[in-house]
Amino acid sequence: xxxxxxxxxxxxxxxxxxxxxxxxxxxxxxxxxxxxxxxxxxxxxxxxxxxxxxxxxxxxxxxxxxxxxxxxxxxxxxxxxxxxxxxxxxxxxxxxxxxxxxxxxxxxxxxxxxxxxxxxxxxxxxxxxxxxxxxxxxxxxxxxxxxxxxxxxxxxxxxxxxxxxxxxxxxxxxxxxxxxxxxxxxxxxxxxxxxxxxxxxxxxxxxxxxxxxxxxxxxxxxxxxxxxxxxxxxxxxxxxxxxxxxxxxxxxxx
Amino acid sequence: xxxxxxxxxxxxxxxxxxxxxxxxxxxxxxxxxxxxxxxxxxxxxxxxxxxxxxxxxxxxxxxxxxxxxxxxxxxxxxxxxxxxxxxxxxxxxxxxxxxxxxxxxxxxxxxxxxxxxxxxxxxxxxxxxxxxxxxxxxxxxxxxxxxxxxxxxxxxxxxxxxxxxxxxxxxxxxxxxxxxxxxxxxxxxxxxxxxxxxxxxxxxxxxxxxxxxxxxxxxxxx
Ligand code: HEM
Ligand code: FES
Numbered sequence: 387x388x389x390x391x392x393x394x395x396x397x398x399x400x401x402x403x404x405x406x407x408x409x410x411x412x413x414x415x416x417x418x419x420x421x422x423x424x425x426x427x428x429x430x431x432x433x434x435x436x437x438x439x440x441x442x443x444x445x446x447x448x449x450x451x452x453x454x455x456x457x458x459x460x461x462x463x464x465x466x467x468x469x470x471x472x473x474x475x476x477x478x479x480x481x482x483x484x485x486x487x488x489x490x491x492x493x494x495x496x497x498x499x500x501x502x503x504x505x506x507x508x509x510x511x512x513x514x515x516x517x518x519x520x521x522x523x524x525x526x527x528x529x530x531x532x533x534x535x536x537x538x539x540x541x542x543x544x545x546x547x548x549x550x551x552x553x554x555x556x557x558x559x560x561x562x563x564x565x566x567x568x569x570x571x572x573x574x575x576x577x578x579x580x581x582x583x584x585x586x587x588x589x590x591x592x593x594x595x596x597x598x599x600x601x602x603x604x605x606x607x608x609x610x611x612x613x614x615x616x617x618x619x620x621x622x623x624x625x626x627x628x629x630x631x632x633x634x635x636x637x638x639x640x
Numbered sequence: 641x642x643x644x645x646x647x648x649x650x651x652x653x654x655x656x657x658x659x660x661x662x663x664x665x666x667x668x669x670x671x672x673x674x675x676x677x678x679x680x681x682x683x684x685x686x687x688x689x690x691x692x693x694x695x696x697x698x699x700x701x702x703x704x705x706x707x708x709x710x711x712x713x714x715x716x717x718x719x720x721x722x723x724x725x726x727x728x729x730x731x732x733x734x735x736x737x738x739x740x741x742x743x744x745x746x747x748x749x750x751x752x753x754x755x756x757x758x759x760x761x762x763x764x765x766x767x768x769x770x771x772x773x774x775x776x777x778x779x780x781x782x783x784x785x786x787x788x789x790x791x792x793x794x795x796x797x798x799x800x801x802x803x804x805x806x807x808x809x810x811x812x813x814x815x816x817x818x819x820x821x822x823x824x825x826x827x828x829x830x831x832x833x834x835x836x837x838x839x840x841x842x843x844x845x846x847x848x849x850x851x852x853x854x855x856x857x858x859x860x861x862x
Contacts, residue, residue: 397738399738410738460737460739460740462739462741463737463739463740463741464741464743468741468743489738489739491737491738491739494733494735494736494737495732495733496731496732496733496734497732559744561729561733561742561746561751562728562729562732562733563729563732563733564652564729564732566652594651594652594653595647595651597652598651598652601731601732602652602732603728603729603731603732603733604652604655604656604725604728604729605652605656605822605823606729606750606753606819607750607815607818607819607822607823608742608744608745608746608747608750608751609744609745609746610742610743610744610745610746611744612744613743613744613745614743614744621822621827622827622828624822624827625822625825625826625827626825627653627825628653628656628657628822628823628824628825629825631651631653631654632653632657632824632825635644635645635648635654638644
């Protein structure tokens with residue numbers, strides 16, 4: 387590997403377990419190749435920590451190409467860093483200057499308790515999904531292709547909403563730790579399509595109810611979530627959820 | 641109240657909706673109030689147009705109590721929802737960030753809605769004591785009200801207070817108005833730009849409008 391070499395000071399949130407109070411710890415990382423990804427830089431640091439007999443820094447990750455939604459923490463006050471529309475696994479070290487100090491913190495929300503260091507429990511999202519993020523489908527023989535016609539604009543908008551990878555950056559960046567961009571996207575992706583109509587009213591009510599029960603905050607329409615979203619999901623999805631919810635409150639029988 | 645309505649009103653989205661609706665109606669009230677006050681400029685020394693406006697209001701008779709009750713209810717519900725939503729929002733992030741930056745559309749106004757709101761509420765109570773309840777439970781006669789306005793605003797301390805009050809309302813509304821559109825689900829590229837500009841314009845108009853009366857008072861009534 388070619389590339390410039392940089393050294394950084396990392397201030398990292400260290401927390402043993404959900405019960406532990408946790409605190410910041412400072413690490414010097416030297417001689418980092420700036421073609422590395424951010425997570426590779428942490429891998430290097432972790433190897434050094436293991437060699438010294440210390441516990442490595444825990445962080446969530448899986449695909450490392452921005453599609454699974456596993457990774458994510460806050461770098462210098464920005465969820466997934468200040469770069470637009472990327473996850474932290476897509477972040478490169480060349481975005482940083484030699485000698486910079488970086489503060490790394492986990493997503494902070496009551497509904498996302500810290501499990502260890504930079505890793506949080508996002509099962510609240512799974513429970514919201516389970517409450518209504520599904521459709522009823524016919525399980526007989528395969529239907530004829532193109533038998534259900536969908537306007538292109540609706541298909542596009544539904545697809546955009548469906549690009550949500552559930553990373554939680556919206557919650558992390560929101561001043562109120564609100565999950566409304568996530569839920570708005572999940573509601574929209576089905577509300578826009580014919581396949582989503584069966585549960586339409588029930589879905590939005592159930593998902594919002596679950597969201598509230600999980601202890602997320604309320605949107606104050608400052609759109610920090612949209613700015614932080616690695617998939618650039620628009621707050622128009624929150625507006626759609628608001629409309630769906632209002633409509634469901636008036637029309638739903640159940 | 642049916643179970644459905646109760647559920648709607650206790651949900652996050654329902655509360656936001658009520659917040660927006662009461663906020664909208666309060667904005668409408670503030671616009672009418674500003675127009676009423678602007679009539680002061682017609683006759684700065686004797687307030688004839690202002691007095692005439694208030695006399696018209698008094699023609700409503702007992703119906704004015706209904707309006708006053710409705711207005712109090714609007715404020716009450718708006719503040720009650722504000723307290724609930726803000727408490728929930730604070731509870732949703734028990735551990736603060738060591739370092740947190742914003743890069744969306746967060747503004748000074750949007751981040752401080754609760755603070756400006758509470759200050760407005762405090763100011764409102766003083767404002768009611770100054771004018772509405774200056775003669776006890778019954779509203780003062782129109783001419784007495786004008787005399788009272790002159791008396792209060794001629795005091796530089798109170799004039800300063802009302803300048804700040806006007807600015808606080810303007811700041812609150814500059815985020816509140818556009819925020820309410822989103823809470824109602826009214827978000828579309830065709831209107832967003834207009835809503836955003838109108839919200840700021842409305843905030844500036846309310847702030848400048850209300851702040852102008854004490855400034856006029858300091859110039860003309862001392
Ligand atoms: C002249 C009086 C007032 C006017 C015209 C006004 C107007 C508004 C409007 C239009 C909104 C937007 C609603 C939304 O976000 O959907 C709002 C929100 C809000 N108001 Fe007021 N309000 C007034 C007084 C107050 C008072 C007395 C308080 C509190 C004690 C308060 C606290 C809040 C809070 C916390 C929000 C929510 C902010 C948000 O969701 O971003 N307001 N107000
Ligand atoms: S590790 Fe899969 S999105 Fe980052």
